[in-house]
Amino acid sequence: MPGLTRPRLLAIVLAVIAGVGIGAISHLLLRDGGPASVREVVGLGDPAIGGPFRLIDSEGRERSDADFRSKLMLVEFGYTFCPDVCPLGLQLFADILDRLGPAADEVAPVFITLDPARDTPEILKSYVQHFSPRITALTGSREAIDATVKAYRVYYRLASDAATNPNYLVDHSAILYLMGRDGKFLTHFTHETPPDRVVAAIRSRL
């Protein structure tokens, strides 16, 4: 089966929630001027999700995270060959943009491939246009993708037959990240999050 098994998905979601929780606690402790020893220890666990990237868009242009600073960024990772998870995620992107109406101009939806070997700019272009022409699709070298994956704490794994089967699958986490205009992590959603809740979360930050 493509996508993720439920226990694994749950583990990833819990890991993200735990990471966010640690961040919240550390901020509270720091704000309240906790003891120096706590400050040091908690500081090590500060879960910065997201970060700089330098990738290639579907027009072949180099794009960096800084290009999206004037907008809220909605980020999702996947691959065009994905039979089920990614189409759902991109449909959710399209639903969110529709529901936002004119406010959609304030949001930059970004789809980053986990499969740069097959997802060329041309393939990404025709794929995301099925969902919304507003979506920016990004690819790049395996190294550049992996650096971005690491920054966003995304899980992915190529199927074991990837070297021999051209139709190989990629197991991956399915999380939507909402990033602020400063590029910093705000919150995240899953594909099960109702679009209206995502829209409300976005509107509250416009």
Ligand SMILES: [Cu+2]
């Ligand atoms: Cu997928």
